[in-house]
Amino acid sequence: RKEVEQDPGPFNVPEGATVAFNCTYSNSASQSFFWYRQDCRKEPKLLMSVYSSGNEDGRFTAQLNRASQYISLLIRDSKLSDSATYLCVVNTPGTYKYIFGTGTRLKVLA
Amino acid sequence: DAEITQSPRHKITETGRQVTLACHQTWNHNNMFWYRQDLGHGLRLIHYSYGVQDTNKGEVSDGYSVSRSNTEDLPLTLESAASSQTSVYFCASSDVRNEKLFFGSGTQLSVL
Numbered sequence: 733r734k735e736v737e738q739d740p741g742p743f744n745v746p747e748g749a750t751v752a753f754n755c756t757y758s759n760s761a762s763q764s765f766f767w768y769r770q771d772c773r774k775e776p777k778l779l780m781s782v783y784s785s786g787n788e789d790g791r792f793t794a795q796l797n798r799a800s801q802y803i804s805l806l807i808r809d810s811k812l813s814d815s816a817t818y819l820c821v822v823n824t825p826g827t828y829k830y831i832f833g834t835g836t837r838l839k840v841l842a
Numbered sequence: 843d844a845e846i847t848q849s850p851r852h853k854i855t856e857t858g859r860q861v862t863l864a865c866h867q868t869w870n871h872n873n874m875f876w877y878r879q880d881l882g883h884g885l886r887l888i889h890y891s892y893g894v895q896d897t898n899k900g901e902v903s904d905g906y907s908v909s910r911s912n913t914e915d916l917p918l919t920l921e922s923a924a925s926s927q928t929s930v931y932f933c934a935s936s937d938v939r940n941e942k943l944f945f946g947s948g949t950q951l952s953v954l
Contacts, residue, residue, distance in 0.1 A: 764941050775932055775945035776885070819884070821943070828873045828892065828936060829900075830943060834884035 733758055736822050738833035746841050749810050753836045755820030756802045764823035767794055767805050769816045770835065776819055779805075810840045845869075848933050848946035855953055861920040863949050865933030873936045874916040875943070876900075876908060878929040885932065891916055923953045 738755045745751045757765075765782035780787065782794040782803050793806040803822075807814055820833035846867040855861050867874065876888040887900030889908040897908050905927060907919045920927055933946040 766942070768943075773930075773948075773950075775947050776943075777945070778942050781942070823941065828938065828941065829875075829887060829890060832877075832885040834882065 734833075735759060735831045736820055736833040738818075738820050738836045740834060740836060742837040742839050744839045744841055745810055747810060747812060749840075750806065750808045751810055751838065752804055752806045753818055753820075753838075754802050754804050755822075755833050755836075756800075757820075757822045757831075758801070759822070759825060760798075760801060761825035762822045763825060764830075765794075765796055765803050766821040766830075767792075767803075768819040768821055768832075770819055771816050776832075779818070807838075810838075812840050812842060814838060815840045846933060846935055846944055846946045848931075848949050850949060851947065852950045853952070855923050855951070857923055857925060857953055859923050861923050861951070863918045863920075863931055863933075863951070865916045865918065865946055866914050867933075867935045867944075867946075868914065869935055869937065869944065870913060871935035871937050871944075872913070873938065874910070875934045875936075876906070876916065876918045877932045877934065878902065878927075879932060879948075880929050888918065888931075889916075920951075925953050927951065928953045 767779040768776040769779045770776040786795040791808045817835040875890040877885040891910040931949045
């Protein structure tokens with residue numbers, strides 16, 4: 733089993749739709765969780781950290797479910813500019829190392 | 843503004859040659875990382891450093907080496923380039939307090 737798993741997609745959604753991605757992780761001791769966004773052939777950029785209580789940043793909401801060992805990202809009112817690959821990132825407990833999922837591709841269609 | 847820069851952006855080399863990719867950050871971050879990204883594998887950790895004179899192997903370190911002589915730089919060396927090392931390489935750094943990773947813009951390396 734991979735340490736961090738994501739559905740590769742692509743998720744094709746119309747503009748204005750709400751879309752959600754999940755990411756599962758295998759190490760129950762992981763403490764830090766992030767969502768990164770990566771545009772084609774560019775560097776990953778931090779979208780948001782994921783906190784235990786859940787957190788929201790504009791149209792984006794991230795949640796953590798420790799019991800089931802997954803994190804989620806919800807995007808409301810999708811824009812064309814949201815088209816990208818979304819990477820789930822989980823830390824390796826006791827270190828500053830991070831494990832990346834292979835990413836979920838999102839295409840927002842006009 | 844603080845930043846992290848990689849050079850070169852693109853590099854073509856021949857098998858067997860030694861290649862060094864540069865990474866320079868002005869965040870004053872202690873932690874620095876090298877990743878490679880390939881289709882179907884996502885980002886995989888090559889080497890990392892938690893400070894000056896500290897280096898550690900990641901999951902795909904064979905054929906690569908790094909050195910950390912100062913806070914700002916973590917050059918990645920391919921001792922004898924192989925075609926399997928054709929990839930996109932990303933350098934990243936993070937602060938020990940907030941743990942967020944910041945990436946350079948990447949180096950596309952082709953080994954022919």
